[in-house]
Amino acid sequence: MIDDEGNQLGIMPPFEAVRKAREKNLDLVEISPTAQPPVCRIMDYGKYLYQQEKKEREAKKHQKTITVKEVKFRINVDDHDYDTKKNHVLRFLAEGDKVKATIFFRGREMTRTGLGRQILERLIKDVEPESIVEFRPRQEGNTLHAILAPKKSDKEREKEKEKERKQKAAAQSTVSQAPPPAQVAKPAS
Numbered sequence: 001m002i003d004d005e006g007n008q009l010g011i012m013p014p015f016e017a018v019r020k021a022r023e024k025n026l027d028l029v030e031i032s033p034t035a036q037p038p039v040c041r042i043m044d045y046g047k048y049l050y051q052q053e054k055k056e057r058e059a060k061k062h063q064k065t066i067t068v069k070e071v072k073f074r075i076n077v078d079d080h081d082y083d084t085k086k087n088h089v090l091r092f093l094a095e096g097d098k099v100k101a102t103i104f105f106r107g108r109e110m111t112r113t114g115l116g117r118q119i120l121e122r123l124i125k126d127v128e129p130e131s132i133v134e135f136r137p138r139q140e141g142n143t144l145h146a147i148l149a150p151k152k153s154d155k156e157r158e159k160e161k162e163k164e165r166k167q168k169a170a171a172q173s174t175v176s177q178a179p180p181p182a183q184v185a186k187p188a189s
Helices: 014-023 045-062 079-094 107-126 154-177
Strands: 027-032 039-043 068-073 098-104 131-140 143-150
Touching: 014 027, 014 039, 027 045, 039 045, 068 079, 068 107, 079 098, 079 107, 079 143, 098 107, 107 131, 107 143
Parallel strands: 068 098
Antiparallel strands: 027 039, 098 143, 131 143
């Protein structure tokens, strides 16, 4: 048994532990029931639950939810439309979201699935520096889709930039500390 201040009170029968908890107007909480003998603690259980909930809320505040944005293409997409949608994909990836690129085939377009695959492969190749391909283009029914994820998170990008700055600063300081090259005397002729 552990009291409300964290001191060990030793092994005691349950009725005595409950009596001590009631004397202090607190609750008796079983912490580890599987231990031999079970471990109990005297505490304000309502306050404990409140603090746990508060910690969970704080943890949720700092986590980033990743959303999947969808960009739809057609097999007869024009170059300008393709570029616009590619820019949307790049913007979504820069914001840290995953992107699902989808091509929907209607009617006779199902015979031209190769064109759709070419469009998705072209998109993957164009956004390769900023993305990782989670799912290669695959067909499910009359849709062909691929999923792209951002290559690095914002924190990783910042760490990388900071590392590059430090390397440049270190390189400049070593160049300025290097002795000048020795002069070689030319023999008189």
